[in-house]
Amino acid sequence: MAHWSEYLNREHDRFLEEYFEFVRIPSVSALPEYAADVRRAGEWVVERLKAAGVEHVELMETGGHPVVYGDWLHAGDDKPTIMIYGHFDVQPADPLDLWETPPFEPTVRDGKVYARGASDDKGGMVTPIFATEAMLQTTGALPVNVKYCFEGQEEIGSPQLQPFFEQHKEKFACDIVLSSDGLMHDENTPMVLLGLKGLTGLQINVTGPSSDLHSGLHGGVMQNPIEALTKIIASMRHEDGAIAVEGFFDDVVGATAAQREKIAEIPFDEAEYAKSVGITEFFGEPGFNTRERNWLRPTLELNGIWGGFQGDGTKTVLPSQAHAKITCRLVANQDPTKIHSLLVAHIEKYTPPGVTVTIEKTAGTGYPYLMAADHPGNKIAADVMHELFGKPPVEVFVGGSIPIVAFFKNSLNSDTVNFGWSVGDENLHAPNEFFRLENMQKGMRGYCMILEGMTEYPQD
Numbered sequence: 001m002a003h004w005s006e007y008l009n010r011e012h013d014r015f016l017e018e019y020f021e022f023v024r025i026p027s028v029s030a031l032p033e034y035a036a037d038v039r040r041a042g043e044w045v046v047e048r049l050k051a052a053g054v055e056h057v058e059l060m061e062t063g064g065h066p067v068v069y070g071d072w073l074h075a076g077d078d079k080p081t082i083m084i085y086g087h088f089d090v091q092p093a094d095p096l097d098l099w100e101t102p103p104f105e106p107t108v109r110d111g112k113v114y115a116r117g118a119s120d121d122k123g124g125m126v127t128p129i130f131a132t133e134a135m136l137q138t139t140g141a142l143p144v145n146v147k148y149c150f151e152g153q154e155e156i157g158s159p160q161l162q163p164f165f166e167q168h169k170e171k172f173a174c175d176i177v178l179s180s181d182g183l184m185h186d187e188n189t190p191m192v193l194l195g196l197k198g199l200t201g202l203q204i205n206v207t208g209p210s211s212d213l214h215s216g217l218h219g220g221v222m223q224n225p226i227e228a229l230t231k232i233i234a235s236m237r238h239e240d241g242a243i244a245v246e247g248f249f250d251d252v253v254g255a256t257a258a259q260r261e262k263i264a265e266i267p268f269d270e271a272e273y274a275k276s277v278g279i280t281e282f283f284g285e286p287g288f289n290t291r292e293r294n295w296l297r298p299t300l301e302l303n304g305i306w307g308g309f310q311g312d313g314t315k316t317v318l319p320s321q322a323h324a325k326i327t328c329r330l331v332a333n334q335d336p337t338k339i340h341s342l343l344v345a346h347i348e349k350y351t352p353p354g355v356t357v358t359i360e361k362t363a364g365t366g367y368p369y370l371m372a373a374d375h376p377g378n379k380i381a382a383d384v385m386h387e388l389f390g391k392p393p394v395e396v397f398v399g400g401s402i403p404i405v406a407f408f409k410n411s412l413n414s415d416t417v418n419f420g421w422s423v424g425d426e427n428l429h430a431p432n433e434f435f436r437l438e439n440m441q442k443g444m445r446g447y448c449m450i451l452e453g454m455t456e457y458p459q460d
Helices: 004-010 011-021 032-052 122-139 159-168 225-234 255-266 272-277 290-296 336-349 376-389 403-411 437-456
Strands: 055-060 067-072 081-087 108-109 112-114 147-149 176-179 191-198 196-207 299-307 321-330 356-361 396-397 416-418 432-435
Touching: 004 011, 004 122, 004 416, 004 437, 011 112, 011 122, 011 437, 032 055, 032 067, 032 122, 032 147, 081 122, 081 403, 081 437, 112 196, 112 299, 122 147, 122 437, 159 403, 176 376, 176 403, 176 437, 191 376, 191 416, 196 225, 196 336, 225 299, 225 321, 225 403, 255 396, 290 396, 321 336, 336 356, 376 416, 376 437, 403 416
Parallel strands: 081 147, 081 176, 176 416, 191 396
Antiparallel strands: 055 067, 067 147, 108 112, 112 432, 196 321, 196 356, 299 321
16 A cells, blocks of 8 residues: 555645635634534535544534534544644735736745735645545555544633533543644744743724814814824833833743843844844844744734825815724733733823723734643654654744633643644735645644654643
């Protein structure tokens, strides 16, 4: 019977077409008008897992966007149970005019697939599914017990999933999680992930007059909601770049000298980084360098702001409303619920008279996550990456968040190993997102290899 690597090569074109089919589903979890498409993407995953040979596959309700579960549990009690995680929801595609090709029509250019979700996380997510099929079709079995957990709400912070996993602990119980929603350090360098940031977010709504008013007839006599909003936002940061919200840093675990030394050992061209993102200089919390700020320190970012007249030309109005969206990436030991409360208190304190402010929670509650480099799961993953890439992975922290990872730890007592194939330069969350087909090939081989390697994972 053919080895799984031969099967992957033989079925390459079919797998690619199936991946394109998946990417064409506009499963944008943040926008209510796409809710049916998020469900359709989940249904696609259900059918694809069944076709791969996975058993007990089901679309599970959460009170929000669904979760897909499946398993193959015939390796025996003497083998560990591994859970593979990914997400089938994607970010909104706007601004649409910046896309070179339609965001939900995958287009191949120079060995890269361009589409929303091509990299984050549909490209990463299909790799373990295709790898599972290859192993089951060639050997008739998997080397370990495997469960599959694919969600449809990661891009909005997985708001329903902490109580969901508390409710379904037994079904999802496992020894270790492999996350397909992960990163490589760069195009040619794998990485072991040591930390993810937590997440919280809110929207500020500022209301002044009951409707937009003529700026000549009514201007100069009342608080302008846009001006009021800018004052609130400006109050959140000191001139030197430090976050000014009272209590924001109270629980932060400071960066250790060892961590900073490890980070300094990893090659980093700051000028090239600035050039790649189109800026002339960096800015942020004093006392830390660019990479330390991104990997080890909490953030407060203004994600969007709007109000008043937005069209071409001039419309002389005094606006009725102004709005802003803010998210914070959090580090150990920050509690997202506490940080949200501190933000609300700060906003209320700095709201000028003459306007009314309401605050909406916009992101799920994501807790920070840390994992030791010498964790058995990380060591097995590092060995596989070394074999795949011909060099050892670097050990890094990441400024992003995957809220479900903390839920796995808190509800299932299971750690999560980064085992994804996206690269930070692939325009994740931005126009012209893309995924390297070469890394999809590595990813499929990598998942076969790591499932074989996980036979050595120690069980509790």
